[in-house]
Amino acid sequence: MPDRISVAKTYKLYIGGAFPRSESGRSYPVRDARGAFLANAAQASRKDVRDAVAAARKAFPGWSGATAYNRGQVLYRVAELLEGRREQFIAEVAAGEGKRSQSIVDAAVDRWVWYAGWSDKVATVLGASNPVAGPYFSFSVPEPTGVVGVLAPQSSSLLGLVSVLAPVIATGNTAVVITSQDRPLPAITLSEVLATSDVPAGVVNILTGRTAELAPWLASHADVNALDLTGAPESLRTDLERAAAGTVKRILRARSGEPDWTRQPDISRLRAFVETKTVWHPMGV
Template sequence: MSERISVAKTYKLYVGGAFPRSESGRVYPVADSRGTFLANAALASRKDARDAVVAARKAFAGWSAATAYNRGQVLYRVAELLEGRREQFVAEVSAAEGAQTRRAQSIVDAAIDRWVWYAGWTDKLAAVLGSANPVAGPYFCFTTPEPTGVVAVLAPQRSSLLGLVSAVAPVIATGNTCVVVASQDRPLPAITLSEVLATSDVPGGVVNVLTGRTAELAPWLAAHADVNALDLTGAPEAQRVELERAAAGTVKRVLRTPTTEPDWSAQPDLGRLRAFVEAKTVWHPVGV
């Protein structure tokens, strides 16, 4: 019997809860850490980025209006599905990052635990970031955290799963929706994560995943008037100043990060949960 010819996969984008091809029809090859071909990934275009922003904006009203407790349940369900596809993630992280199996297993386990950690914070943020403010007068004064809106996330380039989860989970845990530009050279864990999201309880459009050239997509998202915030974690170093200038043109919140990626295995803090929330203060007369 002749040897089988392997059928190479060509992965698609994840936009609005569906898996469309890039409108440009372009793809690019993805290789492992040794240069061996793994699959083809969609090479997203400016039009794909615009479509993803439209989907994120459409999903924002429903997701931000959900109770914090419900968002926590939804995020926990994602962690359950990640656990169920653990071996696949281990294989993809190992191939993408050149990690030994045991090291890849620890990365995947940390990513699952990180998702659970953020799921647990959804219904506690109001107590930690909000307050009842003392005022001189017959008024109540309350401050509560509210989501910023649509966040463009330039995912870490090196940490294909743990860094990705550490960037995306806090954005949606706080009620935002997002457009994620996956690691350019290591997109497969992000693609598999999008398959997990599609089969979870996360509404379509809450997370939208684009694959392709970060340097090509980032300027369009930074300048897009319907994007409210920008995470520069995976931005090319030479492009960061221009991206901040473009973001300033539409008064976006910008999360600045070191040009060298942080240690994603370190214990997370509230920094990323605070990054994309607004403080809303309400005054109300006493007795009314």
């Protein structure tokens, strides 16, 4: 009996809750840590960036309008599904990063849970009831910024990705993510998790391809409100900041020194993409 030929997986983009191929029809080879061929991933184009931003903008009112408690439940459901596909993530991270991956995957799941737990606590920690000299109530409340463009870390294909994506959507934003260029497979598997979870279509959109090609279009897009440059190559950062300045985007730069996904998380990333709205209300008689 002849040996069976396994079914090769077709890796696609994740836009608006669907899995389209790149409109350009392009793909590029993904190799493991030793240089051996793993798969062909879709190579997104400028048009795919525009489609992803449109999907994120469409999803923003519903996601930002959901209760913080509900968003936390939705994120926790993602963690449950991540745990269920743990072995697949371990294999993909090991292939791409060439290191022991069990602890990395466990840390990624735990970090997703950590941010899920913060969803309904951010307003209490970052908001305030302000003392005023008059018959008024004054409240300061954090609100999501809007559509956030995220350049995922290049070297950390899962833990780094979770560390930059989870806080963006936990605070009510929607996201367009450009994955690690050379290690996109865990991000694609994460998109399958998101598609089968309770995360509404368009809240997270994941693009694979060449960072240098896609990032400038994301940075200059007028309907993107903020940009996380954590995974931007050093040679691109100045140009991306200039492009983002044209539409007055909020920018999160990568921290100097040790990457923050190698440490315990804190609320700095939750704070990065919220804006404080102050409301005045007259006191009743």
